Amino acid sequence: MHNDLKLFTELAEFLLSEEENNPVAIPIETGELYNRLDLELTNEPLIGEDFKNLLKEVIKSTPKTASKTFFNQLFGGRISKATLGDLLSVMLNNSMYTYKVAGPQVGVEKAILKAVGERIGYGVQSDGTIAPGGSMCNYMAMLMARDVFDGSIRNNGITRKLIAYTSDTSHYSVTKNASFVGIGRHQVRAVNTNNRGEMLAADLARQIEDDISNGYHPFFVNATAGTTVLGAFDNIKDLSEVSKKHQLWLHLDGAYCGAVIFSKSYKHLVNGIELTDSFSFNAHKMLGTPLSCSILVTQNKEHLYQSFSNEADYLYQTSDDDFNLGKTSLQCGRRNDALKLWTLWKAVGSKGLETIVDHQFHLAHVARDYISKHSDYTLYSFEDSISVCFNYKKISAKVLCTKLYEHSKLMVGYGNFKGETFVRLVTINTKVETNDILRFFKTIETFVDSENLQS
Numbered sequence: 001m002h003n004d005l006k007l008f009t010e011l012a013e014f015l016l017s018e019e020e021n022n023p024v025a026i027p028i029e030t031g032e033l034y035n036r037l038d039l040e041l042t043n044e045p046l047i048g049e050d051f052k053n054l055l056k057e058v059i060k061s062t063p064k065t066a067s068k069t070f071f072n073q074l075f076g077g078r079i080s081k082a083t084l085g086d087l088l089s090v091m092l093n094n095s096m097y098t099y100k101v102a103g104p105q106v107g108v109e110k111a112i113l114k115a116v117g118e119r120i121g122y123g124v125q126s127d128g129t130i131a132p133g134g135s136m137c138n139y140m141a142m143l144m145a146r147d148v149f150d151g152s153i154r155n156n157g158i159t160r161k162l163i164a165y166t167s168d169t170s171h172y173s174v175t176k177n178a179s180f181v182g183i184g185r186h187q188v189r190a191v192n193t194n195n196r197g198e199m200l201a202a203d204l205a206r207q208i209e210d211d212i213s214n215g216y217h218p219f220f221v222n223a224t225a226g227t228t229v230l231g232a233f234d235n236i237k238d239l240s241e242v243s244k245k246h247q248l249w250l251h252l253d254g255a256y257c258g259a260v261i262f263s264k265s266y267k268h269l270v271n272g273i274e275l276t277d278s279f280s281f282n283a284h285k286m287l288g289t290p291l292s293c294s295i296l297v298t299q300n301k302e303h304l305y306q307s308f309s310n311e312a313d314y315l316y317q318t319s320d321d322d323f324n325l326g327k328t329s330l331q332c333g334r335r336n337d338a339l340k341l342w343t344l345w346k347a348v349g350s351k352g353l354e355t356i357v358d359h360q361f362h363l364a365h366v367a368r369d370y371i372s373k374h375s376d377y378t379l380y381s382f383e384d385s386i387s388v389c390f391n392y393k394k395i396s397a398k399v400l401c402t403k404l405y406e407h408s409k410l411m412v413g414y415g416n417f418k419g420e421t422f423v424r425l426v427t428i429n430t431k432v433e434t435n436d437i438l439r440f441f442k443t444i445e446t447f448v449d450s451e452n453l454q455s
């Protein structure tokens with residue numbers, strides 16, 4: 001082990017220097033991948049320097065998500081105290097299902113769930129879990145809603161048409177999950193949004209009433225804090241009023257921007273969060289922990305137990321169910337995804353998390369400011385969003401993003417909304433500074449000039 005730890009340190013140092021010196025890996029076409037890298041598995045072992053050199057080659061060609069030129073996704077960067085925690089959890093290798101096997105690591109997870117529940121104003125009955133991703137949090141929320149609607153479905157299956165509602169700008173997992181939950185994809189209604197991509201409560205109410213009069217059974221509303229393209233925040237209070245009137249479960253999908261709960265300046269974006277039945281957010285997005293770290297909390301822990309507990313004598317051999325996290329999880333064996341957030345949170349305090357969140361809004365402000373002062377750009381996104389959507393000189397966003405990637409300049413993606421396609425700059429990497437944002441625009445401008453990309 002000691003030798004491999006030394007090797008690990010050497011490889012990690014190599015990665016850090018690559019991120020600095022070659023921040024955008026030279027892309028390999030998929031058809032070329034197996035010719036360029038020796039990935040195939042063979043009978044003979046690969047040892048010593050050969051093994052190390054191959055690992056270096058692989059590292060070199062892997063996209064550098066922690067570099068300051070990676071703006072492609074809703075995560076990026078690296079916060080070392082969080083990485084430290086994740087590395088420790090790999091070494092400790094506990095499984096989170098029981099207290100007997102995970103010990104204080106259960107306490108680590110419960111401390112996070114408690115602090116989040118209190119922060120958003122859920123009552124003393126609140127509890128939660130850490131799921132493998134935001135999509136799975138949404139899945140668990142929909143399952144709880146289904147079982148609250150009709151507890152017999154757990155055993156008997158679905159016999160009626162249950163209907164879920166989410167906005168037309170929400171994450172695709174809501175529709176996908178509907179098939180796993182058994183209600184079927186066609187039973188998910190796309191609710192209209194306003195010109196900022198926020199769900200319209202009036203359209204929600206209208207669709208619910210239509211469904212009821214057609215003999216269907218509404219049960220679940222999914223609201224979003226930070227939509228995937230524009231970073232928009234649905235109005236929770238308005239949606240809660242409609243949901244409560246019809247006794248529907250209201251889930252808030254905060255995978256992208258739910259971490260605003262840590263900021264005095266931005267938590268108003270989720271006003272009314274205490275009215276929701278469940279809430280989830282990805283610490284691996286705004287809080288910058290390694291993937292994945294997705295927290296789901298619910299007002300009433302009974303709902304977690306009702307949907308996810310199963311008796312299993314071979315597993316649950318100590319009595320304190322509150323500390324046997326397997327009873328509130330989708331999984332059996334479960335990776336410790338709590339420790340990385342806990343080490344970060346301990347090391348910087350809630351104040352430090354606030355600084356992380358605020359910095360991202362600041363960078364987005366810097367970017368929007370630059371765009372609005374330069375007439376070659378068109379801005380499509382709004383204040384209070386860390387997705388900065390724009391076009392440059394009317395060049396096709398798809399062409400621009402693809403060429404920037406192929407030429408190893410930047411990694412940035414594109415999105416669309418109401419018929420417009422645009423570049424989406426995501427200011428979620430906390431290590432990025434104002435200068436890096438300005439350099440991002442300069443890189444685009446210089447590149448467009450040199451490649452003659454004018455539309």
Ligand SMILES: *Cc1c(COP(=O)(O)O)cnc(C)c1O
Nearest residue numbers: 133134135171226228253255256
């Ligand atoms: C990223 C995202 C998800 C999915 O989270 P994963 O961890 O990738 O599964 C769900 N909803 C929204 C709004 C997201 O931005």
